[in-house]
Amino acid sequence: MPCVMVQIPKPQPARKPRKTRTPPKPRESAAPSPVPPSPVPTSADVARLAGVSRATVSYVLNNTSAVRISEPTRRRVRDAARDLGYVPHAAARSLRAGHTRIVLMPTPRVPAGPLYSTLFNDLQWALSGLDYTVVQYGSVSLRGDDAARAWAELRPVAVLAPPDLGTQGVEVLRRSGARAVITLGPQRVEGAHALLMDHREVGRVAAAHLVERGRHRIGVVLPTEPGLDHFAGPRLEGVRLAFPGTGAAVFELPLAYEEESAAQLVPRIRELGLDAVFAYNDEYAMLLMRALHDAGVGIPGETAVIGADDLMLGRLLRPRLSTVRIELPSGPELAALVDRLVRDPGAAPESHEMLRARVVPREST
Amino acid sequence: MPCVMVQIPKPQPARKPRKTRTPPKPRESAAPSPVPPSPVPTSADVARLAGVSRATVSYVLNNTSAVRISEPTRRRVRDAARDLGYVPHAAARSLRAGHTRIVLMPTPRVPAGPLYSTLFNDLQWALSGLDYTVVQYGSVSLRGDDAARAWAELRPVAVLAPPDLGTQGVEVLRRSGARAVITLGPQRVEGAHALLMDHREVGRVAAAHLVERGRHRIGVVLPTEPGLDHFAGPRLEGVRLAFPGTGAAVFELPLAYEEESAAQLVPRIRELGLDAVFAYNDEYAMLLMRALHDAGVGIPGETAVIGADDLMLGRLLRPRLSTVRIELPSGPELAALVDRLVRDPGAAPESHEMLRARVVPREST
DNA sequence: TTGAAAGCGGTACCAA
DNA sequence: TTGGTACCGCTTTCAA
Helix, strand or coil: CCCCCCCCCCCCCCCCCCCCCCCCCCCCCCCCCCCCCCCCCCHHHHHHHHCCCHHHHHHHHHCCCCCCCCHHHHHHHHHHHHHHCCCCCHHHHHHHHCCCCEEEEECCCCCCHHHHHHHHHHHHHHHHHCCCEEEEECCCCCCHHHHHHHHHCCCCCEEEECHHHHHHHHHHHHHCCCCEEEEEECCCCCCCEEEECCCHHHHHHHHHHHHHCCCCEEEEEEECCCCCHHHHHHHHHHHHHCCCCCCCEEEEEEECCCHHHHHHHHHHHHHHCCCEEECCCHHHHHHHHHHHHHCCCCCCCCCEEECCCCCHHHHHCCCCCEEEEEECCCHHHHHHHHHHHHHCCCCCCCEEECCEEEEECCCCC | CCCCCCCCCCCCCCCCCCCCCCCCCCCCCCCCCCCCCCCCCCHHHHHHHHCCCHHHHHHHHCCCCCCCCCHHHHHHHHHHHHHHCCCCCHHHHHHHHCCCCEEEEECCCCCCHHHHHHHHHHHHHHHHHCCCEEEEECCCCCCHHHHHHHHHCCCCCEEEECHHHHHHHHHHHHHCCCCEEEEEECCCCCCCEEEECCCHHHHHHHHHHHHHCCCCEEEEEEECCCCCHHHHHHHHHHHHHCCCCCCCEEEEEEECCCHHHHHHHHHHHHHHCCCEEECCCHHHHHHHHHHHHHCCCCCCCCCEEECCCCCHHHHHCCCCCEEEEEECCCHHHHHHHHHHHHHCCCCCCCEEECCEEEEECCCCC
16 A cells, blocks of 8 residues: 655656766856756765865875875865765776676575575675675576676676586686686586585485484485475485495485375385485474374384474474584685685685584484 | 685786776787787777777667667677677666666565565565666664665665665665665655565454453563564564453563573463463464473463464464464565666655564464 | 767876 | 876767
């Protein structure tokens, strides 16, 4: 319900009709601005009001140390700037400077869990604190290469990107002046730094724990929700990797995040004779535990269950849910890393494994 | 663990030593580029390679319809651009154009729940789809006014901001050319559009529901976690508002998100003789229910419990958790609104209430 | 059909 | 201590 409240009179003169193409530029002789001055004041306006040159305005407002400006002049300039409400134009500045402080970050495709989104948020704050301008891009319908070109238009000093950027994309961005191109995901890309998050590790430690507990027929929940397969696949693979020559067997358990789907899964678990389930994460684990409980399956007696993410809710369940705690670097840490890479371009590409996983054993296994 | 992988030879000549101040600009006579050409190619480079003027390059690359360029020329220009890996410079372009497509959005201060962050994400995607450039700002340690000035440097075409921006800030941004300044939060600010999210509504419907169920002594959980008071306060107020002349009484229940804190709360609830609790949200409700259950308090017999957010976990609890479902506009809706406001600046400020709340009654009340 | 050139708003060199 | 001015890269008249 749009409730109109206040009328804004300023019709905003479109800003274009300012005279263009006037070599001598006589500046409206006399007449103390019959037209309101340029909608948004420039340093030239400040200079005029203060009775100095644009150069001086620049010196004063930037506290240029290589140049000494008299105190009275400084005051006049500052006052003029304040009176006019002058704000420098970032684009003009960086055009002249030849570089920006823009860090490009992708908008996550799916709402990817609290850990991930918290990290993203913290990173943004930290980068802002380092005086970077964080630009979120969500390149709709642009395939890798075109996307890279679109991003390069902003001349970012650093780019965080998913690895599907490709070698081509990395090259495009580097040639556009990006001092650090950093991929964020499972693989690395040639020529770019890599922040790896190997979710196989999550499955690996979960499986190791279950085997240690004497379990040998292990189900792995695969969420059917789109977007999650990105994480689920590697976690499953990690489980498989944990069995070098063990007699243990792994079974895939597709599960939608609905009670009905969980209920349907129970008979399957029984038929297969699974003595343990790695439930993808704590939320799916809770869903599954409810279904198992309702069906009279003993946990962990008959079937052990382990989740991941170490959410509070796991502690509230009965039996208390064993889980895999995932640790990611902090936002400030990551920001510092980005900053370092920016400061030292030309450095050889670095790879960092960011994901650390460890089991928090409780009652359900 | 930084594992070095590949050596990048390009030492990036810092781009500055390019000759400055040379009126005739003879361009390194002869010698087919003994120095690698300008690190990042410009339209002038493309023009030179294609043997045309920069104007023509611009015409071709932008498909300027007001001008007809011969097909052979077009091809030469396009080929040259491709060979050089030319990417236009967004800052230069918008400097010339006199406006940007930047939409400024705040980085949320706290990881503010899935609803909020999902909305934010969707909005970013939708805005990207509308060809806006989304810039996240997280103005560390800049008080309202200075912050506004810092943001104005980017010359955003639209700004989403918390209402603590202030009238001053709105004015600064408008004068810097922002065509839409939109506040996002409980209050409105003069001169700006407002997207209101009145969380009192959440408390109001919860309380109304409890009263309808015959409850009269109602506890309201106040999370002690910082950042949440922003939502908790209004929700509490909403509960109070729901009792015009009812004999019902409201009691505040501070609660930290820990089992121990919940356990300590139970005796308090008993002493006060509360017959219902609005638990802030589903997660706190689950925490509280566990504590009540462990203490042998009957739900809903002795004490009813209602949460908010309608998380899946509420359906898995026993008794099933009643909750308040909160509905927010979709990202695309919001993006369309922003777009409309941008297209029609000068329009009178609009206020939109975005939050819709309704009770989902289940077994716990 | 194409090119020359003026500027967009700042910065920084050089001369005064 | 200050001013003049050439640029940054791109768009867009205006003239040829």
